[in-house]
Amino acid sequence: MKLKMSNLPLPHGGRLIDRRLGKNECRKAARLISGAQVFELSDNLLMDVAKISDGSFSPLEGFMDREDYGLVVKQKKLKNGLVWTIPIVFDISRKAALAVKTGDTIALIRGAHPIAILVVRDKFIPDRRKDAKLIFGTTDERHPGVREYLNKKDVFLGGDISTLNQPRFGFFAFDYEPRQTRDIFTQMGWRTVVAFHSRNVIHRAHEFLQKSAMQVSDGIFIHLIAGKTKTGDFLPDIILGGYQRFIKLYYPKQRALLGVLTCAMKFAGPREAVFHAIIRKNYGCTHFIVGRDHAGVGGFYQKYAAHNIFDEFGDLGITILKLSGPYFCKKCREIVTEKVCPHPTRYHSAVSGTLIRDLIKRGKTPPPDLMRPEVAKFLLRKARIKNIFSA
Missing domain, CATH: 3.10.400.10 (Sulfate adenylyltransferase)
Known part of the structure; x- marks a missing residue:
């Protein structure tokens, strides 16, 4: 079933701010x-x-x-x-x-x-x-x-x-402004747009979340964070390059838009999930995916705290898709969540950016259960010729 059709939401507060001088x-x-x-x-x-x-x-x-x-x-x-x-x-x-x-x-x-x-x-x-x-x-x-x-x-x-002079950054072709994405969504005929926020390379768990949302929407806006993240994270150009290859091979044309958000991560967990949702509302998205530990770090936030914070507020003007954390089940033999998998945890294998970073650092190829081979090959090739992690 398709998500309820709607026009693009109004910006937060009713109008898009523009502080640039003529x-x-x-x-x-x-x-x-x-x-x-x-x-x-x-x-x-x-x-x-x-x-x-x-x-x-x-x-x-x-x-x-x-x-x-x-x-x-x-x-x-x-x-x-x-x-x-x-x-x-x-x-x-x-x-x-x-x-x-x-x-x-x-x-x-x-x-x-x-x-x-x-x-x-x-x-x-x-x-x-x-x-x-x-x-x-x-x-x-x-x-x-x-x-x-x-x-x-x-x-x-x-x-x-x-x-006086609007700052420009290293990902200019992907660093869309809200007015631009709203125009693009309209031109594509998208009335329901799901936003996916990420600071990591594309792996099978994130692919699962994205495709789940794409089943019930007109398009997906994959919005990668390109500001300062934490030490050891993949560099933004590496994340972007992996996504470019992935989208070309695995997503239908005219169903996905790839963008970059030049904004520093705060790692404020639940509060940052709300902040990111408001930003994507301003960009014209009707829905926003929030995973199990959105903008979390270490063990500082409880499981699904980023879901629960939205219960504190009324209608934010953007629909929050609270999706369970995916994993690979050896019994199901595919990426699943606790919503559909009946098997005990001994059959579960985590799919995470941390695990993939560890494999790439050791020169190991992530298995297909974790990552598409074309993306893994790209990461390993880049890792052989330069540093691909933030200092």
């Missing part, structure tokens, strides 16, 4: 910042600026002020009442903050290039350790999201941004 506005902004305080954008902040500017993070128009930040951390919502689960913040040092006051316009640059301006609406010092506990469920610094959060600078600036 030519005349850029000239005015350039004059405005000629004597302004200047701040260099880190990789993560540069990606946040890009995603705020192009509407991926709608309804955000800038970095969060104290009120929005506090509500997001404590209540998972913005002051306008919309659901939002991850703080989007601009951090600076205490020393730099001494020269900034509310109402100031500051320049955000990358190297010698002006990127955006930020009109400072608020300046505040959060309790990062207390807030990390609420965001990540732990203050254990073995958690990469916690470690990154606690290493932020002490002062947060809140305020709207305007972009």
